[in-house]
Amino acid sequence: MPHEDIATWSRVPGKRGSLEPLRGSKYRLVDAHLHVVNFVQETPGGDALIHYMDQANVDKAVVFGLPVSKMWTEYDREPPDYYLANDSPCYYYGYTDVIVAEMYRKLPAEQQARLYPTIAGVNPVDRFALRHVERLYEQYPDVWAGIGELLLRHDDLTAFTYGENPRANHQALWPIYQFAADHDLPVLLHQNVTSVTKSDHPVFLHELEEALREFPRTRFVFAHCGMSRRVNVPFYHQMVERLLEAYPQLCVDYSWIIYDVAIAPNGTPDPAWLELTEKYSERICLGSDLVTKFERLGPELQRYDIFLDELSETARANVCYRTAERIYGGNKGKVGRVTPRSVPDWGAMG
Numbered sequence: 001m002p003h004e005d006i007a008t009w010s011r012v013p014g015k016r017g018s019l020e021p022l023r024g025s026k027y028r029l030v031d032a033h034l035h036v037v038n039f040v041q042e043t044p045g046g047d048a049l050i051h052y053m054d055q056a057n058v059d060k061a062v063v064f065g066l067p068v069s070k071m072w073t074e075y076d077r078e079p080p081d082y083y084l085a086n087d088s089p090c091y092y093y094g095y096t097d098v099i100v101a102e103m104y105r106k107l108p109a110e111q112q113a114r115l116y117p118t119i120a121g122v123n124p125v126d127r128f129a130l131r132h133v134e135r136l137y138e139q140y141p142d143v144w145a146g147i148g149e150l151l152l153r154h155d156d157l158t159a160f161t162y163g164e165n166p167r168a169n170h171q172a173l174w175p176i177y178q179f180a181a182d183h184d185l186p187v188l189l190h191q192n193v194t195s196v197t198k199s200d201h202p203v204f205l206h207e208l209e210e211a212l213r214e215f216p217r218t219r220f221v222f223a224h225c226g227m228s229r230r231v232n233v234p235f236y237h238q239m240v241e242r243l244l245e246a247y248p249q250l251c252v253d254y255s256w257i258i259y260d261v262a263i264a265p266n267g268t269p270d271p272a273w274l275e276l277t278e279k280y281s282e283r284i285c286l287g288s289d290l291v292t293k294f295e296r297l298g299p300e301l302q303r304y305d306i307f308l309d310e311l312s313e314t315a316r317a318n319v320c321y322r323t324a325e326r327i328y329g330g331n332k333g334k335v336g337r338v339t340p341r342s343v344p345d346w347g348a349m350g
């Protein structure tokens with residue numbers, strides 16, 4: 001998830017591609033990870049979104065809100081605008097999905113077709129969580145293209161959100177995973193692979209793997225491959241490769257800091273990540289992970305060009321748009337149409 005005011009990418013003359021005009025990627029792209037609502041639940045709106053998508057050469061975008069809202073406490077003199085802005089807590093805010101749906105519904109049909117909104121406003125430690133998803137599907141059946149980004153293990157954000165720590169293997173999420181499997185919908189998860197204090201091995205990865213094992217028919221998307229600020233482990237690409245190999249339904253997005261930290265440190269693509277991307281391009285998509293600030297779409301996405309240039313044409317097309325289309329495309333209206341898979345009556349079969 002999302003970054004603060006400071007961009008993850010900055011112009012450094014010595015860095016390849018750094019002095020190019022920042023108009024966006026030269027390749028046709030689907031931004032598969034874009035928050036259209038910020039941490040205090042504001043949105044610049046759909047017209048601004050479409051305007052900056054056009055400027056940045058972004059064909060389509062997977063868009064969602066933020067399931068938590070940062071509180072302006074009585075004791076803070078200035079209102080916060082980001083979850084790290086001060087020490088005040090965050091709380092779950094399901095209305096974020098209504099903001100997204102209403103933003104979407106105000107757009108003309110040809111612009112709606114460029115957006116894949118997903119349901120994010122889930123409290124992941126509440127066993128009633130599925131009810132929120134069902135209500136949203138009932139209220140806006142033709143809007144949603146899936147579920148996420150659910151914010152689970154998330155370092156500082158987890159600490160700022162009081163109550164039980166959310167995690168990928170929490171029982172409250174199981175009905176949502178089952179619902180996604182029944183309706184063939186993707187679930188985008190933010191789950192750090194480890195804690196900021198444990199960088200020698202991925203202490204939280206088993207939680208994700210438990211969910212992947214328990215729900216082999218659910219299409220999970222692992223946001224930024226589980227990396228977060230100050231969260232890193234050795235052999236990262238081997239870990240991602242093992243996950244992709246072990247769980248055929250799993251997809252990942254390359255977004256936020258994983259690109260600068262692991263995939264192309266200092267603007268030089270890592271050969272191991274290029275190889276991994278070639279091999280699994282059908283299950284990898286690209287995103288900005290911007291939190292509103294749509295004017296930054298150009299610079300955020302253009303930085304990927306140096307990496308994309310080195311991929312084969314097929315892998316590049318997959319990563320740029322085909323994978324995202326396969327995951328999120330064609331899902332709108334699905335829940336009304338698809339009958340859940342029937343469960344055999346095991347008792348009667350005895």
Ligand SMILES: [Zn+2]
Nearest residue numbers: 001002149289
């Ligand atoms: Zn995010």
